[in-house]
Amino acid sequence: MTVRATYGEAIRLGFEYLMERYSNVFCIGQGLWSPWYVGNSMTDLDHKFGRHRVIDTPVSELACTGAAVGASLCGYRAIVIHPRMDFMVLAADPIINQAAKWSHMLGGQAAPAVTVRAIINRGGEQGAQHSQALHSWFAHIPGLRVVMPATVQDARDLLISAVLCDDPVMYIDDRWLYDLSEDLPDVVERDLRSEKPRVLRSGKDVTLVGSSYSTLLCQQAAVELEKQGIDAEVIDLRVLNPLDTTSVVESVAKTGRLVAVDGGWRTAGLAGEVIARVSESLGRFKSRPIRVTLPDAPAPTSKPLEAIYYPDSQRVIEAVQETLAVAR
Amino acid sequence: MTVRATYGEAIRLGFEYLMERYSNVFCIGQGLWSPWYVGNSMTDLDHKFGRHRVIDTPVSELACTGAAVGASLCGYRAIVIHPRMDFMVLAADPIINQAAKWSHMLGGQAAPAVTVRAIINRGGEQGAQHSQALHSWFAHIPGLRVVMPATVQDARDLLISAVLCDDPVMYIDDRWLYDLSEDLPDVVERDLRSEKPRVLRSGKDVTLVGSSYSTLLCQQAAVELEKQGIDAEVIDLRVLNPLDTTSVVESVAKTGRLVAVDGGWRTAGLAGEVIARVSESLGRFKSRPIRVTLPDAPAPTSKPLEAIYYPDSQRVIEAVQETLAVAR
Amino acid sequence: MTDVSVTRASDLGGLANPARPLSPIDVGAYDDATLRHFLTLLFRIRFAEEKVGELVERGLAKAPCHLGIGQEAVAVGVSAALNARDRVFGGHRSHSHYLALGGDVYKLLAEVLGKLDGTSRGMGGSMHLYGRELGFYGSVPLVGATIPLAVGAGIAAQMEGQGAVGVCYFGDGATEEGVFHESMNLASAMRLPVLFVCENNLFSSHLDINLRQPSDRIGRYGDAHVVNTRSVDGNDTVAVAKAANELVTHARNGGGPGLLEAVTFRHRGHVGPKEDIDVGVRRRQSDIDAWKRVDPIPRLISALRDANRMTAGEIAQLEQSVRKEIDEAATRAEAAAYPEERALLDLVYIGGASK
Amino acid sequence: MTDVSVTRASDLGGLANPARPLSPIDVGAYDDATLRHFLTLLFRIRFAEEKVGELVERGLAKAPCHLGIGQEAVAVGVSAALNARDRVFGGHRSHSHYLALGGDVYKLLAEVLGKLDGTSRGMGGSMHLYGRELGFYGSVPLVGATIPLAVGAGIAAQMEGQGAVGVCYFGDGATEEGVFHESMNLASAMRLPVLFVCENNLFSSHLDINLRQPSDRIGRYGDAHVVNTRSVDGNDTVAVAKAANELVTHARNGGGPGLLEAVTFRHRGHVGPKEDIDVGVRRRQSDIDAWKRVDPIPRLISALRDANRMTAGEIAQLEQSVRKEIDEAATRAEAAAYPEERALLDLVYIGGASK
Numbered sequence A, B: 001m002t003v004r005a006t007y008g009e010a011i012r013l014g015f016e017y018l019m020e021r022y023s024n025v026f027c028i029g030q031g032l033w034s035p036w037y038v039g040n041s042m043t044d045l046d047h048k049f050g051r052h053r054v055i056d057t058p059v060s061e062l063a064c065t066g067a068a069v070g071a072s073l074c075g076y077r078a079i080v081i082h083p084r085m086d087f088m089v090l091a092a093d094p095i096i097n098q099a100a101k102w103s104h105m106l107g108g109q110a111a112p113a114v115t116v117r118a119i120i121n122r123g124g125e126q127g128a129q130h131s132q133a134l135h136s137w138f139a140h141i142p143g144l145r146v147v148m149p150a151t152v153q154d155a156r157d158l159l160i161s162a163v164l165c166d167d168p169v170m171y172i173d174d175r176w177l178y179d180l181s182e183d184l185p186d187v188v189e190r191d192l193r194s195e196k197p198r199v200l201r202s203g204k205d206v207t208l209v210g211s212s213y214s215t216l217l218c219q220q221a222a223v224e225l226e227k228q229g230i231d232a233e234v235i236d237l238r239v240l241n242p243l244d245t246t247s248v249v250e251s252v253a254k255t256g257r258l259v260a261v262d263g264g265w266r267t268a269g270l271a272g273e274v275i276a277r278v279s280e281s282l283g284r285f286k287s288r289p290i291r292v293t294l295p296d297a298p299a300p301t302s303k304p305l306e307a308i309y310y311p312d313s314q315r316v317i318e319a320v321q322e323t324l325a326v327a328r
Numbered sequence C, D: 001m002t003d004v005s006v007t008r009a010s011d012l013g014g015l016a017n018p019a020r021p022l023s024p025i026d027v028g029a030y031d032d033a034t035l036r037h038f039l040t041l042l043f044r045i046r047f048a049e050e051k052v053g054e055l056v057e058r059g060l061a062k063a064p065c066h067l068g069i070g071q072e073a074v075a076v077g078v079s080a081a082l083n084a085r086d087r088v089f090g091g092h093r094s095h096s097h098y099l100a101l102g103g104d105v106y107k108l109l110a111e112v113l114g115k116l117d118g119t120s121r122g123m124g125g126s127m128h129l130y131g132r133e134l135g136f137y138g139s140v141p142l143v144g145a146t147i148p149l150a151v152g153a154g155i156a157a158q159m160e161g162q163g164a165v166g167v168c169y170f171g172d173g174a175t176e177e178g179v180f181h182e183s184m185n186l187a188s189a190m191r192l193p194v195l196f197v198c199e200n201n202l203f204s205s206h207l208d209i210n211l212r213q214p215s216d217r218i219g220r221y222g223d224a225h226v227v228n229t230r231s232v233d234g235n236d237t238v239a240v241a242k243a244a245n246e247l248v249t250h251a252r253n254g255g256g257p258g259l260l261e262a263v264t265f266r267h268r269g270h271v272g273p274k275e276d277i278d279v280g281v282r283r284r285q286s287d288i289d290a291w292k293r294v295d296p297i298p299r300l301i302s303a304l305r306d307a308n309r310m311t312a313g314e315i316a317q318l319e320q321s322v323r324k325e326i327d328e329a330a331t332r333a334e335a336a337a338y339p340e341e342r343a344l345l346d347l348v349y350i351g352g353a354s355k
Ligand SMILES: Cc1ncc(C[n+]2csc(CCOP(=O)(O)OP(=O)(O)O)c2C)c(N)n1
Pocket: A030, A059, A087, A090, C092, C093, C141, C142, C143, C144, C170, C171, C172, C173, C174, C175, C201, C203, C204, C205, C270
């Protein structure tokens, strides 16, 4: 039986699924008793499951994240929610020095099966401290798993897989996707360790790689490009860490062309990693690969600057056209 | 007039130069009154310049770094010292949310001319929380400058350029380099904005790119490779952010082969960025580029595991041989 | 957190209860010009923020705007204790902090609208203000972030030896951030000239302080960190000014940092011009109404009239002229230009395009 | 920080002064078996750490080893208040915390040497210990890092409703980390069953507490966060056990968290077996000598003998048998195998090779 849901609602369905079935799942984070902090992605969960399982907190990112890690070492599956990734920077220690390392450092015996939900909440003239997309940082940290759903179904299902996974997982969602809508099948629990990047659309002329909102841009671009007779393959990374780029390499082996799209900064970021992996595997492209990312600048506030700061599908289309300018 | 110094002593010479000439320079950090925290890189500076200018602190990475940023907004040039990069993770907010963003976010009017000195101090069975090299994280953050000296002279001179620069700069040194020794010329103050990667050795067969200790590995490998009749070009990145890879691209345009060496983790790290940049510019290599990095795993403690965890020059040599296995 | 009773007793000795018997504002210690200045600032802040609320409602101001309507007395009182050498930092709710130091309404409104003439050249919006010429060293919205910066200003002041102080404003919520404690300890151990100003409005966004802390008195942290502490009625401009002056004087003389807790309440919601009755946990209309009855502006006006310091006519005239100033500023700000596109890359590093 | 006088008066009412008149250890409340157990643990911890010191001196143990020689009474006393359901976290100086819960000396020494049989399968060394079967949920050296983890254990315990507590050990230096305060506030606001144990040894590596904090009494933070607090003689096993028991009982019964401040001193330097006389800021031979005169082990022995609980012969025999246990463990640990190379990648994620 399918149900129609938006991305925001799908996240909420994921929480509901987990909390109904698993009594050791609980949520902790700022704003969980507020109707506005996390969009519609957790509405009324506190009333449905009780405020002891949906815990709103003081303004203490570090301790609350550490507490979630600690509870997860004690058999709970805590989900700590950061309504903005920028604030989560204060909680870097429990995420990267603790959660990511405890298994290795203690001989594989201590599994903090915590889920860190980080929300990218940018635009709206909020500026440099309320807009960051730092997924590339966390993709760099061994021991952490990082997922970034781009579709409505993944918004629900990757959350479920993340929480059921025995490793610490960062689940990153983007408020710009919340209004996407899709028909959802029933939940099938999937082992996160088997989840990989997915070819959302196959094509022969160029490979477009994205994750989260960038995947949407790739899909939109692909639709436009088709009208221009260009056949783009679109790959959604989904799981950034550990990153498996087998399908990307296979795709570029076929198309010879690569446009890597990412909503983070350019230098030392995810899009560069994708290009590096393909280069290491193939050593050559039909034409130079291109990244479409944020410029290396903090987020501005002013309207006209915001308008040029964030890439859109047009920028992806232009990049594709550039790769194709070299004779096929 | 030249003076012989080790890398550790050269850092100390840099501090001395700055504190003697600039009364607005001061140092703050953990262990600055201790003889062992920062090796020999700051010995007796507290006695020479007074403990009001060389401030030892409580165990409060976050506030101390924030205080350094604040004092730097008030006309001082604070240098905040983190004896281990791992602990500095607690101070990510003042570094990346504050120092890196204040100029942009406040219209170019507020310049926190702070220097954050981060020490990589690994090995010695210290384990996962006392070994990290997180430079790739900071290379990802616009607004921050990041330098990583590989040579004795750069250890001194990049410190001086960092502190005299009006932007926030992260200066990263590696304890494994402290015993390198070199004859140093007199100090010439250089504008950090003009400092770029440097070709330390020119060659035609392959391009080796490193920074900090990885540059040393590249140089050692180049010496060995020469004996095997292989002519390697060695480029020391020096300035990781903003990263200028012009000389790397030029080099690979000539050699066609690239080995990127980095002391950090592999995924979404600096070595990948180097490969991505070259790929974007050239689109093809004579043979597949190779990264030599840490494996994507936390630092182990046990002796035999440490021995295989950290790359050495032999690993660089093997990578070069692999790139050359493809016919020239 | 689990559902602790929000009716837990207050440790603030009445300060958290707007229905307590009020002591009248004691204007005796200040001359007419100063008092008139206080009232001017109160009016300017209030009307400017009301104007910001209008700009939000009209869809012109898009950036999140946090209004401090009802809390104006804090910044006005604190600023009275400061001079041009002092360095002040704010947070997400800092219109009042900027204006109380003499900030320009046009620049503020221009910034709120993202215009080049703004305090931050249009790069910051409401949450990122700057006015170095006034001693306003910057406000940013990451909660607690400027607290250690003010400690750094204290280090600078201590090194200069000119008697300056570093000041930061923050809310009760910010005291839940570890950086607040680290900063207090550092300032106390180094005996730095820093004034920590906590605007305790009993809420952090939607949550009552009793849902977040075991006591509503922030002053207890001053005790723990051995910092001189005063908890005052934050709706009494004069009480704030006096307490701030005591603490600042002490700090200037090498007596170490001070913590000023000013207990107050915001009439509007956490962000934007609405009152947020519905969304708060225990944010009832009756609470807001009670706090409006102890609004700092009518209270100062009554005191001025009772003490014959200003006539009703003078006050009305002052009010009129401030309103006019603000209307004019808003009109200009609406018409002002945006920053140029190249600012996006040019301002990443100081002194020009990123290289 | 600037050079504050290190002779500032103590706020600890004598506890920081080893030359104060001592009240004798009151063993009245405990039966013979318990007291013998205390002494066994004290011996085991002491001799095991002395052995670690030897392994360092012989160049066999390379990992940084932080010895708590002189501080053993804290862990022994605290552990007496705990049961198998409780969850305990440590820090960089945690040999005693592990052993006092019943930890195995062989596993400890094997870990210190990086061997597969170690508490952490050779992946951690001295600074990363683990013993879940004992309730020892892990120690790691990042200062303050496990404090919020213990709060999480408190959340778990509160949800389970079985009367368990979360416990963390940390030093006076760790209270300078913001996370300590965030954690205390969170635990207090949620009334969580958590025992915060501060081993106040008056030093953080080379720095005297008076150079880092405005008072040497950590208990004041308990007051600020409205947490039940006891400051006790950390060299008196019984005093620690009693105070821990009070606080733990209270926490188990829903009374919220407790802060136990145990004032003590480490005989050795910050890291390694040396005494660090030369490198400390005010760490004089005379201080160490004075503290050695209040060594927890001879003090408990005197009390046992005075109360006729153990004879000199029994004590000597116990000492001998513990020494033998430790020598044997060390010999085995030296001969034990290292982890296999594939552990490097296999343990990154739970349940096998990273994929
Ligand atoms: C580090 C961080 N965490 C969370 C937020 C979201 N946030 C913005 S304002 C605010 C409330 C702060 O409350 P308080 O400090 O009392 O100030 P008030 O809003 O009452 O003026 C919060 C939680 C933030 N901006 N920064």
